[in-house]
Amino acid sequence: MTAFNKKDFIVMALGNIIGSGIFLASSLVIGVAGIWAPFAYLFGGLVMMMEVSFIIEMTIANPVSGSFKAHAQEVFGEWWGFMIGWMFWVSGVLGMAGEVTACAIFLRLWLPSVPLWVCSLLFALGITLLNFNDVKGLSKIELGLAITKVATLVIFVIMGFTVIAGISIGDANTEFMPFQSLLQAPLEGFSGMLGAMLLILFAYTGTGIIGIAAVETEKPEKTVPPAAKFITISVTLLYTLSAFLIISLLPLDLLDETISPFVQLFTIFKIPYAGDLVNFILLTAGVSALNSQVYSSSRMLFSLAKENQAPQIAKYQNSKGVPIAAVTISGVVLLCGAILSYYLPDKIFIYTVSASGFLALINWMSVSATHYYYRKKILAKSPEKLKYKAPFYPYLSWICFFIIFVSILSTPLYPDQLPGLYSGLLLMLLISIAYLIRNLWINKKDR
Secondary structure, three states: OOOEEEHHHHHHHHHHHHHHHHHOHHHHHHHHHHHHHHHHHHHHHHHHHHHHHHHHHHHHHOOOOHHHHHHHHHHOOHHHHHHHHHHHHHHHHHHHHHHHHHHHHOOOOOOOOOOOHHHHHHHHHHHHHHHOOOHHHHHHHHHHHEEEEEEEEHHHHHHHHHHOOOOOOOHHHHHHOHHHHHHHHOOOOOOOHHHHHHHHOOHHHHHHHHHHHHHEOHHHHHHHHHHHHHHHHHHHHHHHHHHHHHHOOOOHOOOOOOOOHHHHHHHHHHOOOHHHHHHHEEEEEHHHHHHHHHHHHHHHHHHHOOOOOHHHHOOOOOOOOOOOOHHHHHHHHHHHHHHHHHHOOHHHHHHHHHHHHHHHHHHHHHHHHHHHHHHHHHHHHHHHHOOOOOOOHHHHHHHHHHHHHHHHOOHHHHHHHHHHHHHHHHHHHHHHHHHHHHOOOHHHHHE
C-alpha cells in the first residue's frame, strides 16, 4: 500500500482540520462569545496541541490501525475500544454532514432557488466517489484544495492587519470599541466564551486524522512530530487572528449566521467579484474538509471491521489498498445526513456540528485518560518504544481531560446546542446497546 510522505501528511491533516468550523461556524461563535471569540479560539488551539501530542506519542510507540481507538481498547478493554471507534466514526459522519451542509449553503449563494437538500446530496455523492482513490491520489487532490483555503486565511489576515495599520482597503474600518469594553469589564461576556467552547473545539476536532494517517506515513517517528507541530501552530494562529480581525473589521450588527463573515468582509474590501470569489474559495475549503473526513472515518470503520466490531464487509480493500466498502458505507450514511437537511434546513448545521463536537470531545477525553495509563504501560514493558514524549506528563493529561469536561458542561449556556448534545448522549447509549447485542450474539454462536 502506498504511504504518505511528510507533505502528504500535512496536506491531509490541514484538509481535515480547516473547514466550516472557522469559515462558517465562526459567525456562530462570535454571536455567542462576542469579543471573547479570539481568546476562545486560542484556548481551543492549546487544548488541540495537548491532544495531538498525546496521539503522536501513542501512535509512534504502537502504530496500529485505528490508532487511539486501539490504544484505548488496550488500556480500558474491548467495550471502551468499541465505543471509541464507533463514536469516532459517528462523529466523523456527523461532521461530514455539517461540512456537506456548509458546502450546500455556499453553493446556494449562486443557486438560491435550489433546495438545500439537493445541493447536499450532490456533494455527498461526489465526495464518496472521490475517496475511491488511493492515498497518493487523495493527497494530490487535497493539495490544491488545502492550499486554497490556507492561502485564503493568510490573505485575509494580511489584508486585515493592513487596514488596522491605517491603510484603507475598500470600506473597511477598524472597530476596536468592543475590545476597549473588554478592558473596562474583563469578566463581562465570559459565560458566552464558555457557551461557545463546544463549537470552538469542533473547529479543531479534525486532529483525529493525525493518528489515523500516521499509520500510513513513511517513518512516522521522524515525519509526524515536526509536521504536527507545524500543523497545530499554524491552525491556531490562523483561527485566532481571523476571529480577532472579524470582530475588528465587521460591525457585529452586520454579522449573519447564514453567511460566512469572510464573504462579508471581502465584499467590504471591495475587491472585484470578491463575494463570488471568496464564496468559491470557501466552497473548496468545505469540499477539502469533507474529503479528508471521509478518509479518516472510513479508515476507522475499516479498523473496527478488522477486529470484528463492525460488519465484515467493511474489511474489503481493492488492489490499491483502499477500503472501498468502508468508504461506501460512510458515503451512504452521509447521503442520509444530506436527506435530513430536507426536513431541518434551518437547523441542520448547528445540530450536526454540536452532536459531532460532543462525540469528538468524548473521544478527546478518552485520549487524555488513555495517554496517562499508556505511558505507564510502555515504560513498564517496552521503554525503548517511547521515541516521542508529550510534555509535562502526567499533569497535562488530566488538565486537558478536565478542560474538555468543563467545556461539555458549559453547553447549556448556548441552548441551540442542546439538541446536538442530547443526540450525542442518545448515540452513546445506542452504541453501548449495540455492543451488548453483539456480545450476546457472539456468545450464542459459540455455544
